[in-house]
Amino acid sequence: MNNKTILSAPHKNFEGIKKIDENGVEYWEARELLPLLGYKKWEKAEDVIARAARACINSSQDVDNHFHQTGKMVQIGSDTVRRIKDYKLDRYACYLIAQNGDSKKTEIALAQTYFAVQTRKQEIFEQLPDTSKRLFVRGQVCDHNKKLFRTAKQAGVTQFGLFNDAGYRGLYGMPLSEIEREKGIKKRELLDRAGSTELAANLFRITQTDEKLKKDKIQGDSSASQTHFMVGEKVRKTIKEIGGTMPENLPTEKQIKEIKKEVKQAGSTPLVNIFLSSTNLKQRSLKKMP
DSSP: OOHHHHHHHHHHHHHHHOEEOTTSOEEEEHHHHHHHTTOOSHHHHHHHHHHHHHHHHHTTOOHHHHEEEEEEEEEOSSSOEEEEEEEEEOHHHHHHHHHTSOTTSHHHHHHHHHHHHHHHHHHHHHHSOHHHHHHHHHHHHHHHHHHHHHHHHHTTOOOHHHHHHHHHHHHHSSOHHHHHHHHTOOTTOTTTSOOHHHHHHHHHHHHHHHHHHHHTTOOSHHHHHHHHHHHHHHHHHHHHHTTOOOGGGSOOOSOHHHHHHHHHHHOOOHHHHHHHHHTTTTTSOGGGOO
16 A cells, blocks of 8 residues: 555545534544544543643643533434433644544554644634635535535435525525525525625535435435425524524625635735645636535
8 A cells, every 4th residue: 555545545534524513613523533543442532532631721722612522322222322422623622632642553643644734724724814714615615515416416316406495495594596686696696695604604504414414314306305404494593593694684795706816816925825725726616616
């Protein structure tokens, strides 16, 4: 096995189990992450999580912001379930776990490199101007939308227009055509005219629908569309519960293609160039965004 194969596989695995919450923030579940780091037993995994959490505290960080304890119900018998402990880990928590893991493990060495690079990308992202952040999130929506439609196709979806509209109806409380009319925008321009907050809500809708279709093995047009609607509706409910602005009431922004053109003409700063290059945004075709 060559070095290229060794290095690329863990990256794909880490990306494959990454999730995105309702605020557009990436996270990993400990019970999915730790086996990839060579920890097959949960007791050993908890030891390294505890060391990483202590390192977090020693660096004057709020540990609960990075290591959020959760739980899930699992089946242990034909008619028996029980709740097991888990953790919702942000990128910084994953980085600390990798740094505090057994350095003799090849998986740990690879994870240290991966999460160090990803943490640096996040630091750069936080320094970017709003327009560049919007370009990045729009690119994320595009990529995950493509993944969702591949999953939907595997689930037997044939009426993609209805499937797509179901998600919008759940999130916005109305079909896409009505959203466009209410916002006064052209057909198929919704995501290209959405700001970062609205894009983040759609990103959460998309990623969670993709995950649920796979996890629940949803099949058929009707069931898939209902699932998409339900996820969108739950995201909408969450926004309402936390007192956020409903997506249909968020203001439209300048067309994303115009933003991209302005950034190119003005000449990006070195900081922007580093980030855009590392995330391949310069090669992404905005014209093909669904």
